[in-house]
Amino acid sequence: MKLLVTGGAGYVGSVCAAHLVDAGHDVTVLDDLSTGHRDAVPDGAEFVEADLAEAADEVLGAGFDGVLHFAARSLVGESVQRPELYWSGNVVTSLRLLEAIRRHGTPRLVFSSTAATYGEPEAIPIREDAPARPTNPYGASKLAIDNAISSYAAAHGVAAVSLRYFNVAGAHGRFGERHAVETHLIPLVLQVAAGTRESVQVFGDDWPTPDGTCVRDYVHVDDLADAHVLALQHARPGHHGIYNLGSGTGFSVREVVEACREVTGHPIPAVAAPRRSGDPAVLIAASDAAKAELGWNPVRTDLSTMVGDAWSFAQSRRQPV
Numbered sequence: 029m030k031l032l033v034t035g036g037a038g039y040v041g042s043v044c045a046a047h048l049v050d051a052g053h054d055v056t057v058l059d060d061l062s063t064g065h066r067d068a069v070p071d072g073a074e075f076v077e078a079d080l081a082e083a084a085d086e087v088l089g090a091g092f093d094g095v096l097h098f099a100a101r102s103l104v105g106e107s108v109q110r111p112e113l114y115w116s117g118n119v120v121t122s123l124r125l126l127e128a129i130r131r132h133g134t135p136r137l138v139f140s141s142t143a144a145t146y147g148e149p150e151a152i153p154i155r156e157d158a159p160a161r162p163t164n165p166y167g168a169s170k171l172a173i174d175n176a177i178s179s180y181a182a183a184h185g186v187a188a189v190s191l192r193y194f195n196v197a198g199a200h201g202r203f204g205e206r207h208a209v210e211t212h213l214i215p216l217v218l219q220v221a222a223g224t225r226e227s228v229q230v231f232g233d234d235w236p237t238p239d240g241t242c243v244r245d246y247v248h249v250d251d252l253a254d255a256h257v258l259a260l261q262h263a264r265p266g267h268h269g270i271y272n273l274g275s276g277t278g279f280s281v282r283e284v285v286e287a288c289r290e291v292t293g294h295p296i297p298a299v300a301a302p303r304r305s306g307d308p309a310v311l312i313a314a315s316d317a318a319k320a321e322l323g324w325n326p327v328r329t330d331l332s333t334m335v336g337d338a339w340s341f342a343q344s345r346r347q348p349v
């Protein structure tokens with residue numbers, strides 16, 4: 029298929045673009061490089077550096093079989109401080125993309141959604157029919173886009189799939205997580221092991237969880253990419269499928285730090301810190317729908333594989349070029 033990958037110079041987008049190139053698809057990456065990296069665009073993909081809102085109509089006019097839409101702002105804290113960036117950068121931009129998809133009759137769309145659409149869960153594990161009550165503008169912006177996609181699929185026949193990621197981790201060879209402002213647990217802990225940070229803060233140790241620290245469902249970025257390839261194959265015209273993607277197992281902050289110690293051999297000092305506002309105690313996905321309907325089978329589910337791959341990536345970035 030001829031595929032447009034928006035945000036394909038970012039973490040998840042670049043890994044998915046690499047999988048799509050490897051699967052033999054004709055891939056064009058569109059990215060404004062605001063947070064992505066030119067050298068993260070996989071060999072074999074065409075690259076367009078452009079603002080998506082401005083370029084979507086012209087680019088899709090060339091005729092594509094599908095769009096995988098990753099381009100987005102994704103920092104929860106920033107979304108609370110500067111919601112305008114999220115309503116504009118995520119929602120307005122995605123509406124422009126949807127309009128271009130409608131105008132040019134692009135048949136398929138796979139959208140990068142998030143567990144943040146659910147907010148504070150009422151029940152664990154979280155199923156797709158759980159109430160969607162996001163607790164920050166980031167989650168709200170992604171939910172608004174999901175809703176817009178549902179109506180475009182129903183009215184205009186787009187075959188659409190939204191994939192709601194839980195905590196993405198790991199790396200795919202030279203494609204991995206490298207944010208200018210790092211807020212995610214595993215890369216921060218690995219910065220301590222790499223010697224660029226002294227210690228890691230543990231945000232709250234009095235949560236109602238077995239060891240008092242927050243529990244999250246980590247999913248390997250390669251398993252996530254597999255789900256995107258399957259979503260393209262299974263998308264049905266006029267239908268919007270929404271699927272959670274997680275490994276179905278929860279790991280606490282302490283367990284993550286311990287796994288990083290084992291993988292790196294570094295003592296990694298961890299310091300107790302106050303709870304981070306907006307953090308739910310436990311987030312675990314029910315991914316049964318993705319397994320049953322897409323045939324998804326996450327296989328890199330153990331923490332040491334995810335941390336090990338992230339560590340290999342982090343070390344490869346430190347080699348002199």
Ligand code: UDP
Nearest residue numbers: 211212213216229230231242244281304307
């Ligand atoms: N966390 C932490 N210290 C940090 C960064 C994160 O204790 O320096 C915790 C955070 O409170 C949450 C978990 O690690 O419980 C995962 O956070 P992350 O930001 O990686 O992902 P999120 O669950 O917010 O999407």
